[in-house]
Amino acid sequence: MDIELKMIRNTLIIRLKGEFDMLQAEKIRRQIDDKLQEEQVHNLIFNLEKVSFVDSSGLGVIIGRYKKMKEKDGSMYIVGAQPVVEKILSLSGINKLVPLFKNEQQITKI
Amino acid sequence: MGIKNFVHFEFQSLPENVSFARACVGAFASQLDCTLDDIEEIKLVVSEAVSNSIIHGYDNKPNQKIELTVTIHEDHSLEMIIKDYGKGIEDVEKAMEATYSSDPSRMGLGFTFMKSFTDEMDILSKPGDGTSVRLKRSFLKEHDALS
Numbered sequence: 055m056d057i058e059l060k061m062i063r064n065t066l067i068i069r070l071k072g073e074f075d076m077l078q079a080e081k082i083r084r085q086i087d088d089k090l091q092e093e094q095v096h097n098l099i100f101n102l103e104k105v106s107f108v109d110s111s112g113l114g115v116i117i118g119r120y121k122k123m124k125e126k127d128g129s130m131y132i133v134g135a136q137p138v139v140e141k142i143l144s145l146s147g148i149n150k151l152v153p154l155f156k157n158e159q160q161i162t163k164i
Numbered sequence: 165m166g167i168k169n170f171v172h173f174e175f176q177s178l179p180e181n182v183s184f185a186r187a188c189v190g191a192f193a194s195q196l197d198c199t200l201d202d203i204e205e206i207k208l209v210v211s212e213a214v215s216n217s218i219i220h221g222y223d224n225k226p227n228q229k230i231e232l233t234v235t236i237h238e239d240h241s242l243e244m245i246i247k248d249y250g251k252g253i254e255d256v257e258k259a260m261e262a263t264y265s266s267d268p269s270r271m272g273l274g275f276t277f278m279k280s281f282t283d284e285m286d287i288l289s290k291p292g293d294g295t296s297v298r299l300k301r302s303f304l305k306e307h308d309a310l311s
């Protein structure tokens with residue numbers, strides 16, 4: 055799985071590509087948390103456009119980061135979830151806590 | 165009801181093998197008359213059960229064994245059995261509860277997903293001996309049922 059982390063002012067964009075399962079979860083979590091330590095992040099965007107699969111291990115990383123952002127009064131958004139991925143997000147209930155958008159442009163508009 | 169086809173394989177308890185296991189089952193399940201969405205859901209279910217064996221059953225020990233048996237029945241159902249010889253589950257009822265996890269950093273969603281995407285789920289587990297999860301899903305189409 056590929057990960058690209060991009061800071062734009064105080065927004066951290068995380069672009070993931072591939073299958074987000076237990077093999078990837080720990081590595082991805084560590085990279086995101088390091089970045090959250092280093093930088094002043096007020097908004098976190100998970101771009102899942104290129105994620106073809108997610109299970110509870112991947113979901114755990116996403117929901118865990120939501121909790122972290124909430125603790126420090128930050129915001130989180132999820133972008134571009136494919137139907138297979140969106141189904142899992144809905145079942146977990148995270149879609150009620152985190153707004154889902156089609157693409158990154160949609161968020162920068164608001 | 166007879167068996168149409170089955171596969172049985174075993175593999176080491178390595179995180180790399182989770183994607184291998186779900187891809188294999190996905191490919192095998194495509195012999196059934198089912199949609200790509202169905203296959204995706206089957207892959208998720210396998211991923212959850214195999215991940216649980218590695219993470220909980222074997223506490224991430226890499227040199228243990230997981231067995232997987234997948235059967236296509238004559239009645240167009242797919243049956244999967246995922247078996248480990250790990251530490252087992254003390255309280256299966258509790259383990260199956262949505263959002264219950266013995267690990268505070270996890271969500272406790274695995275069994276909920278397995279249940280949501282199958283028609284039958286049985287868990288056989290004995291502390292110290294291991295866990296076997298049986299999942300079954302029917303792909304019988306309406307026109308099959310009528311004919």
Ligand SMILES: Nc1ncnc2c1ncn2[C@@H]1O[C@H](COP(=O)(O)OP(=O)(O)OP(=O)(O)O)[C@@H](O)[C@H]1O
Nearest residue numbers: 110216217220221259265266270271272273274275
């Ligand atoms: N194969 C297994 N061996 C031993 N214990 C298991 C096994 N499978 C599940 N469990 C127990 O059942 C609990 C619930 O499993 P479930 O998959 O629902 O949640 P989880 O794995 O803890 O979290 P998540 O699946 O969201 O990452 C686990 O926390 C664990 O205690």
Ligand SMILES: [Mg+2]
Nearest residue numbers: 110216274275
């Ligand atoms: Mg689990």
